[in-house]
Amino acid sequence: MIDPTEAPVIAVSLGDPLGIGPEVVAAALVEAQVRDLAAWVIVGDERVVRHAAARVGLPIERTFTGRIASRPTSGVSLLHVAGAPDPLPAAHGPTAACGQASLDYIRVATELCLDGVADGMVTGPVSKEAVTLAGRSFTGHTEYLAELCGADESRMLLANDKMRVVHVTTHCSLVEAANVGAKRVVDTIVLGHEAMRRMGWERPRIAVCGMNPHAGENGLFGDQESRVIQPAVEAARARGIDSVGPQPADTLFLQAYRGRYDLVVAMYHDQGHVPMKLMDFENTVNISLGLPIVRTSVDHGTAYDIAGQGIADPTDMKAAMRFALRLIDVPAQAT
Template structure:
């Protein structure tokens, strides 16, 4: 029988990750959430539940007990380095436990103990202060996937919702650096990874990719910049030559209204805000961060640690619940595709 259990990392314990995990468990029957096991500190999680008045029994378990206990308690795999934290007070001393939980989640998925990995938000600044050497969560996951002599994959960030999915080709870089970083090769490789994962893990036989231009009006025939004709259009042509249904470059300001969205499965935008502003406008509470291109499935809430509201009981678990549902759906689709 295939394992349906999801591994959920604690994220930064001073952020909202622990409390939205408790809230998600309370909503498990109402929202028909898949079974998940929390990777963190069981005593700290139980204490937080009591502090917030959440009637969540927390049970420390082994991997072989996690799925069976989910209906009656929130199962926790104890992470040795995870320690109690004060909500809203980030501390570099918590970094070791944050990293260990991520490593344990990846190891569990690779070993078949869990079907997919769902990660709660981390604070990169906190990890940097403790000596973390990776640019972010996604790059760390790619490095973990490449351990043991395997090639390090190129991860691709997709923000997904029921009404819109977007991929920024360049991500967390200054806007001034985008034109130099944006190459035809980068766009093509990103498009190939997106098309492959949409087919394998989303069940879309022939994914439709819409690519935005970099400049206003997609360059207006070169009058507003040369990159759209010289970089983006050749990438579209190469993707089409590979049998991928790619179109563009389109003016970004007309790509995201309802009629336009009906014409594609995912929008590839050339920089961060070009992709994330529309989806956070359309699906602010329900967006899911999905990492494509990894040998395992990884989703995450599309929000940060929210230290300012952590521990106050006002955080919303919507995005985490959506991330859990999507991870389970992707795992099921991937299994069916392999059959």
């Protein structure tokens, strides 16, 4: 447990230097109601961070290079990580240099958490295209963080005040998603159950989507429900988890929205992302499960088309920052 007399420390990876990450981070932290919740360490290129901070009047109280020896106690700090091109390109778009810089920011922020300097991390948006241009195989933050942390199982959870969805699969083809085994479904239910308990649900009610239309219609539209999902739900129930399914996704999300279930298990990326983003795009937070560290993120992209104009909405970043504090073991931040 974190000492409740100390301020929690949250590392914030900047995201792609050419995206909206720098400006939404600065705009979120300039608000005292967010800034005073923790000691924040922005991980990114000093030139980029200070430019974004100056535009909104965010004070950077201290700057570190290399490793941070002791935990900051308040305010906003900057951990300089070189790598962004100097000068930055005039046009905002994916570049190899910024793709690599994005990964470096994530890696350093993760190291701060693993070393105990930070209690959790919030990540700004990155571009998969930019990272690919840098020569890295990259399917998403969650998978990269699992690699950095040596975690065998990781999942993506989307959460807002109205609903929560954890995904069995995310960044893969539908063909690949349709071929997962029961163990992955069971592991997803278990990870989701553990996360919900950590967020305050004593006995979360969990419902699992079917893979096919109408949850297969008793085998008319596919057999994943009877062959994979139903056995997984039964295995989860045998472990004392309140879970039901498979259920047709087109009605399940409405039932969850109306309060019948606390968590939905989606079988693939769009099955879970579409209803969550439609419902509350600005306040939906991306949370990584199965890691030894706390990580939350905005659930939007780099938005190159509006980057650098000072018009990006920081609402989602503020939500991600607050959610990180809910997930770390600090009694004062448990609500």
